[in-house]
Amino acid sequence: MCQLLGMNCNVPTDIVFSFTGFHHRGGRTDHHADGWGIAFFEGAGCRVFLDPEPAVQSPIAQLVRNYPIRSMNVIAHIRKATHGRVALENTHPFMRELWGRYWIFAHNGELKDYRPLPRGPHRPVGDTDSERAFCDLMGHLAGAFGDTAPPEPELADAVRDWAAGVTPHGSFNFLLSNGEWLFAQCSTQLAYIERCAPFTTAHLVDEDVTVDFSQVTTPHDRVAVIATLPLTDDERWTTMAPGEFAVFRDGRRVER
16 A cells, blocks of 8 residues: 655645655555655645655655755655556646646555546546546536635535545545645545644654754744654654544644
8 A cells, every 4th residue: 555645834844854754665664666756835836756766766755855845735655556557647646736726636545446437627647546536536626616716614525525435436545735725534544743832852663863843943833744654653643533534724633
């Protein structure tokens, strides 16, 4: 099964610490070696780095580790191919435009007998079940709300209800963001942590690296990190339940 990583913050923050541990799951501490990718929202823009090579062997992954890009929303993915060959066009996360904003989507799991009919202008470029689902979601949202983005509560309800309709086809953990909100759907495995003052130290599971967050943050910072499995071994992560849907904004989970 693939690996997911997401970050949502109230101020632009780099993901170097989390990614340092996460990228080892792409062929070193886990067997997911069929490509990886990461997307950083920056204002109205979005930087997307994709590589069909294993993350631990990727020069692009080394660039990300050493280049502290600051973003308020980040989604990363390490792939274990189930549907679709190992190729750049099948590498997550995927990006589409809707309502004048970029949307980023990454999926962990496998969908069986899932062939939604095309609706709207979005079409998959590759041949993964994940990209088909993302295009279907974009078409569903455009059909439901037309040319104008709805308020967040309506948007979140629409994404959650759509996901509930897809879940019977198999394992469907995913992260989705439009640069403002980060949506997380747990089908089998997903966990998150919210970091805020007073900040302490944290130690990675996948590499012997420790950071003192009090030295690199301000008292007003808030950061939420979401991952398939916890990235640190000395912090308390919240494990999401199967079927649970969460919305994050400004570094915290939004209570509905």
